Amino acid sequence: MQRALFYGVLTAAIAFPLGYFVEQWMGWVLFYTGLSLHLAMHYRNFSRLERWSRKPVLDASLEGDGEWDRVFRRLYRHEKELLEKIERRERDIARLIAAVHAMNDGIVLLDGEFRIQFCNKTAERQLDLASVTDRGAPIANIVRQPAFIDYLAKADFSRPLVLRLDRYFERVLSLYLIAYAENHWLLQVKDITQTDRLDGMRRDFVANVSHELRTPLTVLSGFVETLQEIDVDTESRQHYLQLMGEQSQRMQSIVQDLLTLSSIESAPPPEDQQVDMATLVDKLRRDAEALSAGRHRILLESEGQGDLLGSESELVSALANLVSNAVRYTPAGGSITLIWKISAAGAEFAVQDTGIGIDPKHIPRLTERFYRVDRGRSRDAGGTGLGLAIVKHSLSRHQATLEITSKPGEGSRFAAKFPSSRVTGV
Amino acid sequence: MNESLHVSSQFDEDLGRLRTHVLQMGGLVETQISAAIDAYTTGEVASVKTIVETDRKVNDLEKAIDDDCAHIIAKRQPTASDLRLVLGISKIVTDLERAGDEAKKIAKGVRRIYEAGHMPAQYGVGIRHLAEAALTMVRQALDAFARLDGTLAVSVIRADADVDVEFKSIIRQLITHMMEDPRTITTSIDIISISRAIERIGDHAKNISEQVIFVVEGRDIRHNKEAIK
DSSP states (O other): OHHHHHHHHHHHHHHHHIIIIIOHHHHHHHHHHHHHHHHHHHHHHHHHHHHHHHSOOOOTTOOOSTHHHHHHHHHHHHHHHHHHHHHHHHHHHHHHHHHHHHOSSEEEEEOTTOBEEEEOHHHHHHHTOOTTTTTTSBHHHHSOOHHHHHHHHHTOOSSOEEEEEOSSSOEEEEEEEEEETTTEEEEEEEEOHHHHHHHHHHHHHHHHHHHHHHHHHHHHHHHHHHHHHSOOOHHHHHHHHHHHHHHHHHHHHHHHHHHHHHHHHHSOOOOOEEEOHHHHHHHHHHHHHHHHTTSSEEEEEEESOOEEEEOHHHHHHHHHHHHHHHHHHSOTTOEEEEEEEEETTEEEEEEEEOSSOOOGGGGGGTTSTTOOSSHHHHHHTTOOSOHHHHHHHHHHHTTOEEEEEEETTTEEEEEEEEEGGGEEOO | OHHHHHHHHHHHHHHHHHHHHHHHHHHHHHHHHHHHHHHHHHOOTTHHHHHHHHHHHHHHHHHHHHHHHHHHHHHHOOOHHHHHHHHHHHHHHHHHHHHHHHHHHHHHHHHHHHHTTOOGGGGOOOHHHHHHHHHHHHHHHHHHHHHTOHHHHHHHHHHHHHHHHHHHHHHHHHHHHHHHOGGGHHHHHHHHHHHHHHHHHHHHHHHHHHHHHHHHHOOOOTTOGGGGO
């Protein structure tokens, strides 16, 4: 500022004596020329600033003369700091959004009219939203379940809404609507399919144990009462006692299976002994023939040589269970194929039958305790309802998986797959 | 100036509400259909009553939406895309209502079969698969309407051909059953009418998608196989 002032005073200081002592017009000319030059310099810098302000990008080449340069540099610094601050903010926001996307729970932000403003990836998946195209659309347009629409309409969000979706596959979601900021809503979606299923399983388990034990118990106590109160001849007595024996046997096998199951669950992992699989598979085939008593064709396909590492007794009980199931659920005249394949990459023991088959919707639940596709039929066949649960547990203790494929009316295939770490002596 | 802005945004709001109502009705029909399929596979005929009751709600909504459409046309005289939307909606609700009726038919057929003591599962036909395909069509048609997504609508129309093929194969299978064992005729006929209803649901979904394309693109592609290629 001072320099600009100094320049003005200097012009006047030279022009005034010149005009006074030499020629008056010369003084004026000099004065005006000086001022005009001065003005032109200012104008040039001002027009630079004006040009820049029309499109204020960060430009280090913006230079001015004298005083102006300082102003320009200050502007440049200020602009730069501002840009850095914005960038930092944007990075923070992007990180926050990424965190929201990474959440396990679905998050949907809604405005006061329940229009979608934002949703994270989990919510997209859970509710079938599309975050880009659905922005601004009322959420009720996409999530059309009447239960959800009623929930929104009732406007009582003190309890979460449990929503069952059967889009693609059965899913159970729990939806919380939380008010935030001013007149905005945050919809939190939790996938509770697993817990819902576990709850159901626990309820079923207790109900099933009681039911399974009560049925034979009712028969038993009925006969006991009869024998106590009525005089029966020896022959009937023998018959009753035989039936009572059968029922108590049944209860015993249920309790036995339950104990096996709980001991498998709580016991330490099995010691790794080398199990002679050729002998074991052959024994399974003979067992199947004995159980079938000529009603089925029993085939054995064996491929590769080698043994498994694991607990022999657990493997025998698991694989024998698969074989006996196949025999029991295959009508007479059908065929049962035992398939044993082993290689360095892993091993597989499969039982393929031409039996009644299983509806696909039952397959995921087959290994649940007491889960039955058809209550009456499986009890007639003499099952306790725990067989496959035991199989699954024994196998998982050997890091093996049970794969079930089946077509109703055509037969089923139960395959136990062992990882390469369990294979030895190939 | 301000006045007209206010009026037109009020109009937009009306249209938005109308769309939401249509989708709400669609949601009801979707649940009706999936409940009917569930009843078929599980044999829980208790849900049949709910399905029939929901149908009443669907009918009421159809009437209300139709009324709203007439009101909007009379009061606002919409033009261009707004007019197409209102016209499209009045056709879509008709198809939705009919799809709901078909769901009701399925439910009643299921009740007939189970009350007669038969198990449709024994017939081993792919009804569930067919029904899921039809239900997906309805869902996608409604999604296409909600998002005004012409591409999705076209894919729904294409899916209809698959449903038709599957329907025909079910009929062939049931005919074989009936020829082999005349005792299965009663149940087979019920299953045929159920699969027919499902196939019709697919057709309604297709009609809805055609209307969506009309709303979005302004072309009428009904009865025009070339248009979707």
